[in-house]
Amino acid sequence: MTDVFAHALRRRAARLAVNALIGLFALLPILWGFLSSLKPTDKIVEFPPRLLPENPTLEHYARIFADNAAYFIANSIAVSAASVLLTLALGALAGYAIARFRFPGRDTLMVSTVAVMSIPIASLLVPTFTLLSATGLADTRLGLVLLYSAYQLPVVVWMLYGYFLSLPVEVENAARVDGCSPTRTLFKVVLPLSKPGLVAAGLFVLVFAWNDFVVAVTMTSSESARTFPVAIYFYLGFYGREWGPLLAASIVSIVPIVAIFVFLQRHFVSGLTGGGVKG
Amino acid sequence: METRRAEFWVPYRLIAPAVALEAGLVIGPLLVGFWYSLHNVRFFQIRSFVGWDNYMRVVTSPEVLGSLAATAIFAFFSLILTFALGFALALWLERDGRSATLMRAIVLVPYMIAMLVGSMLLKWLFSQEAGLSQLALGPLGMGDVSILANPKSAMAALVFNAMWRDAAFAMIMLLAGLKSIPPSLHLAARVDGADAWMRFRRITLPLLRIPILITVVRLLIHFVNILTFPLILTGGGPGNSTEVVVLRMFRLGFQDHILGPANALAILVFLANLALVAMLLLLFRRAGRL
Numbered sequence A: 001m002t003d004v005f006a007h008a009l010r011r012r013a014a015r016l017a018v019n020a021l022i023g024l025f026a027l028l029p030i031l032w033g034f035l036s037s038l039k040p041t042d043k044i045v046e047f048p049p050r051l052l053p054e055n056p057t058l059e060h061y062a063r064i065f066a067d068n069a070a071y072f073i074a075n076s077i078a079v080s081a082a083s084v085l086l087t088l089a090l091g092a093l094a095g096y097a098i099a100r101f102r103f104p105g106r107d108t109l110m111v112s113t114v115a116v117m118s119i120p121i122a123s124l125l126v127p128t129f130t131l132l133s134a135t136g137l138a139d140t141r142l143g144l145v146l147l148y149s150a151y152q153l154p155v156v157v158w159m160l161y162g163y164f165l166s167l168p169v170e171v172e173n174a175a176r177v178d179g180c181s182p183t184r185t186l187f188k189v190v191l192p193l194s195k196p197g198l199v200a201a202g203l204f205v206l207v208f209a210w211n212d213f214v215v216a217v218t219m220t221s222s223e224s225a226r227t228f229p230v231a232i233y234f235y236l237g238f239y240g241r242e243w244g245p246l247l248a249a250s251i252v253s254i255v256p257i258v259a260i261f262v263f264l265q266r267h268f269v270s271g272l273t274g275g276g277v278k279g
Numbered sequence B: 001m002e003t004r005r006a007e008f009w010v011p012y013r014l015i016a017p018a019v020a021l022e023a024g025l026v027i028g029p030l031l032v033g034f035w036y037s038l039h040n041v042r043f044f045q046i047r048s049f050v051g052w053d054n055y056m057r058v059v060t061s062p063e064v065l066g067s068l069a070a071t072a073i074f075a076f077f078s079l080i081l082t083f084a085l086g087f088a089l090a091l092w093l094e095r096d097g098r099s100a101t102l103m104r105a106i107v108l109v110p111y112m113i114a115m116l117v118g119s120m121l122l123k124w125l126f127s128q129e130a131g132l133s134q135l136a137l138g139p140l141g142m143g144d145v146s147i148l149a150n151p152k153s154a155m156a157a158l159v160f161n162a163m164w165r166d167a168a169f170a171m172i173m174l175l176a177g178l179k180s181i182p183p184s185l186h187l188a189a190r191v192d193g194a195d196a197w198m199r200f201r202r203i204t205l206p207l208l209r210i211p212i213l214i215t216v217v218r219l220l221i222h223f224v225n226i227l228t229f230p231l232i233l234t235g236g237g238p239g240n241s242t243e244v245v246v247l248r249m250f251r252l253g254f255q256d257h258i259l260g261p262a263n264a265l266a267i268l269v270f271l272a273n274l275a276l277v278a279m280l281l282l283l284f285r286r287a288g289r290l
Helices: A002-037 A059-066 A069-100 A106-118 A121-135 A141-165 A169-177 A182-193 A195-211 A214-219 A228-238 A243-272 B002-037 B053-060 B062-092 B098-112 B115-126 B132-140 B151-179 B183-191 B196-207 B209-224 B228-234 B245-254 B259-287
Strands: B039-042 B045-049
Touching: A002 A243, A002 B062, A002 B098, A002 B115, A002 B151, A059 A069, A059 A243, A069 A106, A069 A141, A069 A182, A069 A195, A069 A228, A069 A243, A069 B002, A106 A141, A106 B002, A106 B259, A121 A141, A121 A214, A121 B002, A121 B245, A121 B259, A141 A195, A141 A214, A141 B002, A169 A182, A182 A195, A182 B002, A195 A243, A195 B115, A214 A228, A214 B245, A228 A243, A228 B115, A243 B098, A243 B115, B002 B039, B002 B259, B039 B259, B053 B062, B053 B259, B062 B151, B062 B209, B062 B245, B098 B151, B115 B151, B115 B228, B151 B209, B151 B228, B183 B196, B196 B209, B209 B259, B228 B245, B245 B259
Parallel strands: none
Antiparallel strands: B039 B045
């Protein structure tokens, strides 16, 4: 009897140890960056390194905000919010068409959706910049909003299509019989029922737009259109080997993502497998 | 009759804005890029038509060939290690319960944060100034080695970056596949006396074949097109040892502003991607989603 007990205990301890190892692997770089960001400049590169800061300070955080961080954060928020709204609007229309209508070209449209979803943005950067410079959209926030929406639209169409399919079609038929046009039915009946789907899809766009660095750094050059990740990149050149402000800026950029993730994780994972895996 | 004809156009009107946006900002750039790639371009001005010259220049340039080798090495090792770790995590965290849910969330954190920020934090972790690498390698007599200053260890750091961030993606994709295996199969095999390894080989692996392939192809597409990891973590260095092909393209286009060859390289990268995406679509079709 005690043997069984000891065995169970050992198993439990082993499981705990493996979990601790996984947690360390995932979080150590972030934790170490955070702890370092709280150390005064001369203590950051101290050897041997001390894990916990002796005299924690927020001086690096104050420094990045003195260097215009708030403006770049506001840019990021504006661009992200606009991208979410635009993508959801266009995605709802297209997703509804695929979910509720049979029309010539529908299959082609669905295959192209997955194809466009899978094209990596990196291979589009140089041509896109070439096009944007020719049309005057380079180095504008509007340009970023349009690009983010274009890149996330296929995933959003796919997610909303799946969500609309799961809704009972009877309610819509009733609305149609009462004389609602298809578009009106979508806005008055379907969308109010689709809040969880819209939240999941919107979060997906939000995190993409907030985190994007590659598109923003290539398509913008002036400070007026600069988003926060690009600002962090420029801090890398600007502060050089001064790690304090760099790490502080990195942590500031992580906080909203982690907050969203903690509160809304449920909504999130459904999107990752978008364009999906299981039957 | 009147209404039916009106109905016919409704779906097309609904998809029109989305199709217009995709055509304008995904297909459009490719056409423009292709046009530029056939010309001699100076300071964003098209000078003269040069046909395939830019392509010839690109495919014979030693830098580009070197970057292809770096991409192959990076993608190969990242793919194997990231997939293996993701699969292990998926199997380990598959069961229900609070601790597994919490651990899944923790593993996802590196994937959720900006790639730029993740690579920046790893750059600090690996940097000589942080002192951590010195502390870890010191006892091995390599205390004054900087991980990012040696071509081999810089590449290893890059692969670590890939594993650290993207194992979570593989995990989520494979977890979705694992969930679709009916538990009764495992139960029945258990009753018949099959051990864990046997059940993995005979039930999990065969039923997971398509999700595994889709995960591998999606990871491969991601790694072949990697830009942020090397741009931030190693800067393509030391020398050009970690300058992958997309980083080379990025530098041609956005630092050297040689738009002709840069677009030619971009079109070539795009075509390579097209082949991978075609593979992915075939897999999706087999998975029965389309």
